[in-house]
Amino acid sequence: MIKVIRAKLHGIRVTGAELNYHGSVTLDPEICRQAGMYPLEFVYVWNKNTGQRLSTYIIHGEPGSRCCILNGAAARTCQPGDEVIICAVEYLHKPEELYGLRPQVLLFNGDNTVAEHLQYGVSGAEDGEFLFELS
Numbered sequence: 310m311i312k313v314i315r316a317k318l319h320g321i322r323v324t325g326a327e328l329n330y331h332g333s334v335t336l337d338p339e340i341c342r343q344a345g346m347y348p349l350e351f352v353y354v355w356n357k358n359t360g361q362r363l364s365t366y367i368i369h370g371e372p373g374s375r376c377c378i379l380n381g382a383a384a385r386t387c388q389p390g391d392e393v394i395i396c397a398v399e400y401l402h403k404p405e406e407l408y409g410l411r412p413q414v415l416l417f418n419g420d421n422t423v424a425e426h427l428q429y430g431v432s433g434a435e436d437g438e439f440l441f442e443l444s
Contacts, residue, residue: 313410314429315399316344318377320357320417323387325378331368332381334395338369343423344413346397354383355394361386375421407431407439 318340325335334354336346346352351366365383370376377395379387387393401407408431416425430442 311401311404311406312398313401313407314396314412315410316346316397316412317414318344318346318393318395318417319414320392321377321395321415322417322419322421323379323389323391323393324374324376324421325389326384326387327378327380328384330380330384332365332383333368334365334383335368335370335376335378335380336395337374337376337421338372340375340415340421340423341367341369343426344397344415346395350397353394353396353398354379354386355396356387357392357394358388359386359391377421404439408433 346367348369349366351364353364355362363383363386412429414427415423418424428444432440432442434440
């Protein structure tokens with residue numbers, strides 16, 4: 310099995326940290342829909358400000374709120390205003406399955422509006438090498 314990226318929120322800002330709440334990350338469902346991320350899906354969270362890394366699961370917050378709230382133990386790893394990367398993964402059985410994968414990547418402005426919507430891709434070269442694509 311090969312673990313690969315399936316969706317990514319890059320540079321979304323933490324809007325809250327709720328220590329006394331059920332563990333998870335609360336995200337705006339409109340942002341999740343654009344990225345192809347699902348409620349209860351496990352994700353990795355990487356804090357660009359501190360280097361902290363954790364895994365947790367998504368719950369949906371208020372639509373249109375642009376929220377990114379770390380809950381429970383995860384609240385200890387981030388402060389409001391920190392930039393984080395949230396990444397969902399997928400498992401492939403063989404490298405050739407990379408050719409059909411088009412991970413959605415959202416880049417964010419400081420107010421958690423989407424600045425850019427990109428896609429990653431992989432194609433093959435004649436020599437059998439994998440070529441990374443960004444569009």
